[in-house]
Amino acid sequence: MSPPYYEQLAEWTEFVPESEIRRLLLTKVKFYFGGGKPGSLPIETFKKILYQIADELEIDGIDILNYGPTSGIASLKETLGKRVEEKDGVTLPKGKDDVLISTGSQQMLYGLLDVLLRPKDVVIMARPSYLGFVVPVTKLGGDVLTVPTDMDGLIPEYVERAIEISQRDLNRTPKAIYVVSDSDNPKGTTLPEKRRKKLFELITQHEILLIEDSAYREIQFSKIPPPIKKYDTENKWVAYLRTSSKEAAVLRLGYSILPEEIMIPMIKDKGYLDLCTSTLNQKILEIYYSKYIDQVLGANLVVYKERRDMMQKTIDDYFPSQGLRTNPTGGFFFWFQMEDGDFDSSKFLQNVAIPNDVLYVPGQAFYPIRGYSISQLDSELHGNRIKTNGMRLSFSFTTPQIISEGMERLGKLLQKET
Numbered sequence: 155m156s157p158p159y160y161e162q163l164a165e166w167t168e169f170v171p172e173s174e175i176r177r178l179l180l181t182k183v184k185f186y187f188g189g190g191k192p193g194s195l196p197i198e199t200f201k202k203i204l205y206q207i208a209d210e211l212e213i214d215g216i217d218i219l220n221y222g223p224t225s226g227i228a229s230l231k232e233t234l235g236k237r238v239e240e241k242d243g244v245t246l247p248k249g250k251d252d253v254l255i256s257t258g259s260q261q262m263l264y265g266l267l268d269v270l271l272r273p274k275d276v277v278i279m280a281r282p283s284y285l286g287f288v289v290p291v292t293k294l295g296g297d298v299l300t301v302p303t304d305m306d307g308l309i310p311e312y313v314e315r316a317i318e319i320s321q322r323d324l325n326r327t328p329k330a331i332y333v334v335s336d337s338d339n340p341k342g343t344t345l346p347e348k349r350r351k352k353l354f355e356l357i358t359q360h361e362i363l364l365i366e367d368s369a370y371r372e373i374q375f376s377k378i379p380p381p382i383k384k385y386d387t388e389n390k391w392v393a394y395l396r397t398s399s400k401e402a403a404v405l406r407l408g409y410s411i412l413p414e415e416i417m418i419p420m421i422k423d424k425g426y427l428d429l430c431t432s433t434l435n436q437k438i439l440e441i442y443y444s445k446y447i448d449q450v451l452g453a454n455l456v457v458y459k460e461r462r463d464m465m466q467k468t469i470d471d472y473f474p475s476q477g478l479r480t481n482p483t484g485g486f487f488f489w490f491q492m493e494d495g496d497f498d499s500s501k502f503l504q505n506v507a508i509p510n511d512v513l514y515v516p517g518q519a520f521y522p523i524r525g526y527s528i529s530q531l532d533s534e535l536h537g538n539r540i541k542t543n544g545m546r547l548s549f550s551f552t553t554p555q556i557i558s559e560g561m562e563r564l565g566k567l568l569q570k571e572t
């Protein structure tokens with residue numbers, strides 16, 4: 155007989171599914187277009203840094219191997235704060251005190267929702283959206299409201315309509331809007347400057363917090379517009395999230411610029427979540443960001459660009475021509491959508507793609523488990539909408555040769571479905 159607590163676990167354990175991406179990471183295939191894993195990392199540089207750290211341990215070992223401040227070590231906050239000021243034109247009115255170091259930016263996404271949400275608070279986001287944000291909104295008692303996207307990402311006119319519909323039909327002004335403005339996950343779209351400006355106008359007009367997740371800001375193959383955070387010169391309206399995972403190494407370290415009103419409860423929350431982010435990892439990354447990143451990142455970008463180019467070519471050569479693909483200028487992903495709205499990319503993955511040694515993430519993973527939506531066609535509030543005909547294809551982890559072979563194979567299998 156199982157002990158009684160088995161049947162009395164927290165309610166969310168009953169309705170929150172395991173992350174599809176985490177689950178798929180366990181599947182071993184030759185042609186891996188699944189998780190957004192970095193596949194080109196500055197390994198030689200990290201070897202050098204680790205030697206330097208070994209020397210520093212001789213002098214400062216007791217501090218480096220110890221607990222540190224919950225908000226992060228001051229020198230790293232200073233280095234990263236300056237970098238976003240200089241490279242992205244973001245204003246930090248209080249300098250390093252506007253920066254919060256976290257254990258991955260995933261912790262920030264979860265922490266922000268933990269700090270912001272009261273039951274049934276509405277959060278607006280793109281349809282589809284990064285599942286690491288979508289699912290926690292529901293888990294923490296909020297209501298997801300999704301809006302349609304196009305090949306440039308989130309469309310401000312629909313966001314505006316969603317705010318109005320939420321006020322009219324749910325009697326609630328949304329609490330937050332979530333956007334991945336640069337090379338979005340999952341679609342790979344980048345918001346044009348005009349849309350960025352319009353979104354900033356909307357959030358200040360309606361007094362809503364914007365969560366701008368710029369995880370792929372440094373993984374760019376051409377110039378992109380400045381972050382929306384740039385317009386927030388008083389540091390009041392935009393929580394700006396970055397991560398070292400894509401541009402340095404997956405040492406589980408994120409960095410955010412947060413309005414003061416959010417910063418204080420976030421530090422309180424983080425104190426209970428993890429006490430602090432690993433001091434050793436912060437020291438390692440401080441050396442990387444202060445000495446090496448601008449010398450070495452370029453070489454990794456060349457590798458990613460080659461992979462992006464190969465994936466683009468193979469989609470165009472082999473995938474059904476009536477389908478739609480996005481046009482990523484950076485990041486790790488393409489999004490491909492079959493013309494037939496009834497196509498089920500999840501079933502196809504299990505029944506056809508995996509048995510043929512190919513893996514991608516089915517589009518369904520990026521839709522909420524429940525919530526509201528608005529459509530292009532009317533001004534009504536609808537229930538949750540899930541499209542089954544999309545798929546996210548990651549080019550970051552696989553060589554051009556593997557991309558070429560695997561995408562040709564996948565394209566030919568998809569052709570048979572048309």
Ligand SMILES: Cc1ncc(COP(=O)(O)O)c(C=O)c1O
Pocket residue numbers: 190257258259260261284286334338339367369396397398399406407408
């Ligand atoms: C859009 C986006 N945000 C946040 C994260 C989380 O990144 P990390 O926790 O490694 O910083 C990811 C990871 O894939 C992502 O794609």
